[in-house]
Amino acid sequence: MLGDARKAQEIFQTTLREAALRAARGELPKEPFWLFRDARWRCLETSETELQAEPLEIDEHDIVPEAPSQIEQLEPAQLAIWVSSAPDPQRTALANFKPGWMPCFLKS
Numbered sequence: 001m002l003g004d005a006r007k008a009q010e011i012f013q014t015t016l017r018e019a020a021l022r023a024a025r026g027e028l029p030k031e032p033f034w035l036f037r038d039a040r041w042r043c044l045e046t047s048e049t050e051l052q053a054e055p056l057e058i059d060e061h062d063i064v065p066e067a068p069s070q071i072e073q074l075e076p077a078q079l080a081i082w083v084s085s086a087p088d089p090q091r092t093a094l095a096n097f098k099p100g101w102m103p104c105f106l107k108s
Helices: 005-024 034-050 067-072 076-084 088-095
Strands: none
Touching: 005 034, 076 088
C-alpha cells in the first residue's frame, strides 16, 4: 500500500503498540476489524503526504460524440489513469461514482 517496506513496518509497529496500550487500559473497540481500519488510515495518512503520482503524458483530444462508447471500452487500468489525471474536484467526483456511471458531460 505504501510502496516502502520500512514505512509499512513502522506503521505496523505503531499500530500494534497503540493497540497494546489501549488493551492495557481496557479500551479496545468492540467493532470487528478495528485494528485493520486503524492501520489502513495510518497508511493513507502517510501516503497522502509522501507518495506522489508518477508523471504521465497523455494525448489530449476534444470530447467527441462517441466518447461514452469509447469509455465503456476502457480497461480498468486505463479508466483509473483517466480518472487520476482529472483536476482534484472532478477526480474525487469521478472516483466516487459506481461502475457503469457515465459523466454527464460525456453523455450524448
